[in-house]
Amino acid sequence: MLALITGASSGLGVEFARLLAMNGYDLIITARRKDRLMALKNAIEKKYKIKVEVVSADLSDVSDVLNLAGKCFTKKIDVLINNAGFGILGAFNNMSGRDNVDLINTNITALTLLSQEFIKTQKKGYILNVASIAAFLPGPLLSTYYASKAYVLSLSSAVNEELKRRGRPISVTTLCPGPMKTEFFTTAGASKEFATAAPSDCAKRGLKAMFRRKSLVFSDNLTALGAFGSRFLPLGLITKISYRVQRSKLL
Numbered sequence: 001m002l003a004l005i006t007g008a009s010s011g012l013g014v015e016f017a018r019l020l021a022m023n024g025y026d027l028i029i030t031a032r033r034k035d036r037l038m039a040l041k042n043a044i045e046k047k048y049k050i051k052v053e054v055v056s057a058d059l060s061d062v063s064d065v066l067n068l069a070g071k072c073f074t075k076k077i078d079v080l081i082n083n084a085g086f087g088i089l090g091a092f093n094n095m096s097g098r099d100n101v102d103l104i105n106t107n108i109t110a111l112t113l114l115s116q117e118f119i120k121t122q123k124k125g126y127i128l129n130v131a132s133i134a135a136f137l138p139g140p141l142l143s144t145y146y147a148s149k150a151y152v153l154s155l156s157s158a159v160n161e162e163l164k165r166r167g168r169p170i171s172v173t174t175l176c177p178g179p180m181k182t183e184f185f186t187t188a189g190a191s192k193e194f195a196t197a198a199p200s201d202c203a204k205r206g207l208k209a210m211f212r213r214k215s216l217v218f219s220d221n222l223t224a225l226g227a228f229g230s231r232f233l234p235l236g237l238i239t240k241i242s243y244r245v246q247r248s249k250l251l
Contacts, residue, residue, distance in 0.1 A: 001024060001025045001026065001078045001079075002025065002026045002027070002028065002075060002076065002077050002078055002079075003016075003020045003025045003026070003027055003028070003077070003078060003079035003080070003081065004027075004028045004030070004072050004077050004079070004080050004081070004114075005017055005020075005027060005028070005029050005030070005081045005083060006030050006031070006059060006081065006082055006083050006084035006110065006114070007030075007031055007059075007083040007084030007085065007130075008027075008029035008030060008031050008037060008040065008083070009029075009031035009032070009033045009036035009037055009040070010031075010033075010036065011180070011199050012083055012130065012177070012180070012199050012202060012203055012206075013029070013031065013081075013083045013084075014040060014199075015199045015200050015202070015203035015204075016081050016083060016128075016203050016206075016207070017029055017040060017044060017052075018044065019203055019204065019207055020079065020207070021044045021047075021048040021050050021052075022048060024048075024050065025050065025078070025079065026050050026051040026052070026053075027044070027050065027051070027052045027053070028052075028053045028055060028072055028077075029041065029052060029053070029054055029055070030054075030055040030056070030057045030059075030068060030084075031056070031057070031084065032056065032057070032058050033056075034054065034056040037054045037056065038054055040052070041054050055068060055071060055072070059084050059105065059106045059110035060101075060102035060103075060105045060106045060110075061105070062105060062109060062110075062113075065105075065109065065110045065113050065114065066113070068114070069113060069114060069117040073117050073118065073120075073121040073122070074121075076122070077118065077122055077125065078122075078124075078125045078126065079125060079126045079127075079128070079210075080114060080115065080118045080125070080126070080127045080128070081127075081128045081130070082110070082111040082114055082115060082127070082128070082129045082130060082152075083128075083130045084106055084107075084110060084111075085106055085107040085111075085130065085145075085148070085149075086103060086106060086107070086145075087103070087142050087144075087145030088100075088103060088142070088144065088145065089141055089142055089246065090141060091141065092143045092144070095144065100144055103144050103145065103148065104144065104148060107145070107148035107149070107151075107152070108148050108151050108152070111129055111152060111155075112155065115127055115129065115155075115156075115159065115172065118170070119159070119163070119168075119170055122170065123169070124168075124169035124170055125169075125170050126170070126171055126173070126210050126211065126213070127156075127170065127171065127172045127173070127210075128173050128175055128206055128207070128210045129152050129155075129156045129172060129173070129174050129175070130152070130175050130177070130206075131149045131150075131152040131153045131156070131174050131175065131176045132145075132146075132149040132152075132176055132177055132178075133176055133177065133178045133179075133218070133223050133226060133227055134146040134149040134150075135149040135150045135152065135153035135174075135176055136150075136153075136176075136226075136227045136230045136231075137230055137239075138235070138239045139246065140239060140246060140247075141246035141247060142246050149176075152174065153174050153176070153216075156172045156173070156174040156215075157172075157174060157215055157216070159172050160172035160173070160215050161215075171210070171213035171215075172215070173206070173209050173210040173213070173214055173215060173216070173217060174215065174216050174217070175202070175205075175206040175209070175210075175217050175218075175219070176216065176217070176218050176219070176223065176227065177197060177202050177218070177219035177223065178197050178218070178219050178220060178222065178223030178226070179197075180197050180198065180199050180202060180219065197219040197220040197222075197223065201219070201220070202219035202220070205217055205218070205219060205220075206219075
């Protein structure tokens, strides 16, 4: 059994790697920071006696994404976890064009291309795409990030239904975490953070739902309740609340 995990150098990616290794999966782990990947490889191989292949790649670079796909999908891969992603906190007009493109390529383009190649080349298996509670809300001051996660949820749900209708034994599960204690807030440029779930618990819930071929799972019950409740509030009100929450992270 073999799993490919993107964004495996920290946070949820590390937890996914540990849990799958614990269950006997060999791994291909990828991220930009090769030193962290190597440290994870050494720790996991020593503890769980499985094989870990490290592929350093910058998923904001489409050529790196295509090279990764070409290298990996000639093999029989049972699980694809599209975990790589980041956000940038600040007004939309203050983001540089380069930063915006890098975010879109990492959060959207890489996930799309890798998911598509998995479905084209693998006869069966599981895809877990990491979205966010942000997928259900507008996100002033994290606008591109929120929009990217809405894309992930929409695409994953649609493709999962297509595969079901065609009788393909491949499922696409969308994991929507709430705020967690990871490097996300620091990377995004926030001055403070809050968390409703632990990465280890979120990873367990995500994998459990994936192996049950569920289409959607949340990191915790509070996050699920928030997503459900957002359907009953006017869009304008949700946007105002979201703005205040994000603005507090800048103070």
